[in-house]
Amino acid sequence: MKPGTEPTEATAALVSGADLEPIRAAVVAKYGFMTKVTRALGTLGGIVKGKRIPYGDRGVVVTPAPAVSDA
Numbered sequence: 545m546k547p548g549t550e551p552t553e554a555t556a557a558l559v560s561g562a563d564l565e566p567i568r569a570a571v572v573a574k575y576g577f578m579t580k581v582t583r584a585l586g587t588l589g590g591i592v593k594g595k596r597i598p599y600g601d602r603g604v605v606v607t608p609a610p611a612v613s614d615a
Contacts, residue, residue, distance in 0.1 A: 553609035560602045567603040 545551065559567065572579050583599050590597040 554606050555609070556604050556606045558602060559605055564601075564603050567605070568600060571600070 579600075586597045586599045
């Protein structure tokens with residue numbers, strides 16, 4: 545654990561299909577052209593290895609648990 549941090553309770557959900565589109569759009573908005581570069585490199589790697597390498601077909605949404613009040 546990094547100094548000055550503490551663990552927190554959370555849940556994680558695996559998303560794909562239509563639920564993944566907002567995540568994909570946010571990643572493209574943030575990283576732009578680099579998403580095309582990494583996708584192309586993954587495609588080339590798949591060709592070299594002789595199998596498809598999935599790219600961005602799943603995402604994980606982490607939702608922190610509500611804060612517990614000491615009251």
